[in-house]
Amino acid sequence: MVSVDFRTRPTGEADLTDLATFRETRLPALLDRHGHEAGRAAGRLGLHPLTLRVGDELLTLVPGGDRIAARTVESDTLVVDLDARTFADLVQDVVSTFGAQMTGRAEIARGTVAAFVEWEPVLRCLIDGRPVYEPGSIDFRDRAGRPLDPAGSFTLADDxxxxxxxxxxxxxxxxxxxxxxxxxxxxxxxxxxxxxxxxxxxxxxxxxxxxxxxxxxxxxxxxxxxxxxxxxxxxxxxxxxxxxxxxxxxxxxxxxxxxxxxxxxxxxxxxxxxxxxxxxxxxxxxxxxxxxxxxxxxxxxxxxxxxxxxxxxxxxxxxxxxxxxxxxxxxxxxxxxxxxxxxxxxxxxxxxxxxxxxxxxxxxxxxxxxxxxxxxxxxxxxxxxxxxxxxxxxxxxxxxxxxxxxxxxxxxxxx
Incomplete structure (x- = not known):
């Protein structure tokens, strides 16, 4: 038997992680651990720098080469305003970039909604360590390891x-x-x-x-x-x-x-x-x-x-x-x-x-x-x-x- 349980975090309300604390205490270790993978993915996807702004505090993520760097200088391409609760929910995967914008919790101060949403898989790579999909890395195999036709169907009488x-x-x-x-x-x-x-x-x-x-x-x-x-x-x-x-x-x-x-x-x-x-x-x-x-x-x-x-x-x-x-x-x-x-x-x-x-x-x-x-x-x-x-x-x-x-x-x- 198999599992489709992909959960990596406990459910329940997220901690109120403020931007400055996240930037200074948690982000450096995440950049060391996942910054290379996230940077490669950001380059493949052609992402521009992203600034998350909570009040007077800034966090700008800048793709470059095969890394992502963190800055406190505002991006000239994409700036998103969040309140403290929404920032905490975003970095803890309670809400996505799309979800925050769709429900009015994120406001695009500079740039486009699409540019913000396109950061989603890279943010999850950087924060949660989930590698961003690379073309050709997924195929389909049956229980014996043979190629599997994804167009198959079943009845309840099947195994x-x-x-x-x-x-x-x-x-x-x-x-x-x-x-x-x-x-x-x-x-x-x-x-x-x-x-x-x-x-x-x-x-x-x-x-x-x-x-x-x-x-x-x-x-x-x-x-x-x-x-x-x-x-x-x-x-x-x-x-x-x-x-x-x-x-x-x-x-x-x-x-x-x-x-x-x-x-x-x-x-x-x-x-x-x-x-x-x-x-x-x-x-x-x-x-x-x-x-x-x-x-x-x-x-x-x-x-x-x-x-x-x-x-x-x-x-x-x-x-x-x-x-x-x-x-x-x-x-x-x-x-x-x-x-x-x-x-x-x-x-x-x-x-x-x-x-x-x-x-x-x-x-x-x-x-x-x-x-x-x-x-x-x-x-x-x-x-x-x-x-x-x-x-x-x-x-x-x-x-x-x-x-x-x-x-x-x-x-x-x-x-």
């Missing part, structure tokens, strides 16, 4: 050891015929009812806009509370088999108590709001070393193909310290995962993935998942989870309507 090895090797699964079409039809009917009840200010739904149809609830948070059929499936032995594929201890949210599933309706022609998202990791907002890899499970309520919003994945990307958004310059393959109603997709939270916008018919899918056991961070209550999720949706809509010249490039939906 769990083969399924788990595939998951660990490529970062995702396609499980066929897990649930029946009548079961999916019942979940779909209950999703219709939940959508009909949703309002823009309920704090329990995300909204998207089509032309000329207008705004509609694209995502129902806590959908398990509105769908008896889904709750039954989430406690079924077929779903619980997912926890047997690796040696890891998995925790599933309680379908009766927790917000542990979301129902998505992806319509044709969405022009605004959070619907289809291009290439990203689910740890894009931060916390990889605290939480990854969780398993994100997509239950295909309707079939999904090239014209109806199928999922796309980048095999092996869960094993690579790379930018958590976009696929520009990445040599790993891209693969579509078409599904039929009742199929499941499972991907590690740090696997690059996307979904195509539907063009001929809508897609319905339920997303749920499993998290690794052993963390010491208490789970927030349902109201707090929904508040955070609603705030993120509002931020997505806000960011998508800002000046395109300062927008992070998420890559395309192309496979």
């Amino acid at each position: 769990p050891a083969d399924i788990g090895h595939f998951l660990a090797e490529v970062g995702y699964l396609h499980l066929r015929n897990v649930f029946t079409e009548p079961e999916m039809a019942q979940v779909s009917a209950e999703l219709d009812a939940a959508i009909a009840e949703a309002t823009r200010d309920d704090g329990a739904s995300w909204w998207a806009r089509t032309e000329p149809g207008g705004w509609y609830p694209a995502r129902i948070l806590g959908f398990n509370h509105k769908s008896p059929a889904l709750r039954e499936l989430l406690t079924d032995s077929r779903f619980r088999a997912l926890a047997t594929f690796t040696d890891d201890d998995w925790i599933q949210g309680d379908p009766d108590l927790d917000d542990c599933a979301e129902g998505l309706l992806k319509k044709v022609g969405v022009v605004e709001g959070a619907s289809d998202v291009s290439w990203h990791k689910d740890c894009t907002m931060g916390g990889h070393s605290h939480h990854c890899a969780g398993l994100v499970v997509g239950i295909s309520v309707t079939s999904a193909g090239r014209e109806t919003g199928e999922l796309g994945v980048v095999p092996g990307s869960h094993r690579a310290n790379i930018a958590t958004l976009g696929i520009e310059g990445l040599d790993l393959p891209r693969l579509a995962l078409p599904t039929n109603a009742g199929d499941l997709t499972v991907h590690c939270s740090c696997t690059l993935h996307m979904s195509r916008p539907p063009v001929t018919g809508e897609r319905r899918v339920v997303y749920t998942g499993l998290r690794l056991a052993g963390g010491d961070e208490p789970a927030p209550d349902r109201a707090e989870v929904r508040r955070r999720r609603a705030a993120l949706n509002d931020r997505v809509i806000e960011r998508r309507t800002t000046d395109r010249r300062d927008r992070v490039r998420l890559g395309s939906h192309d496979l």
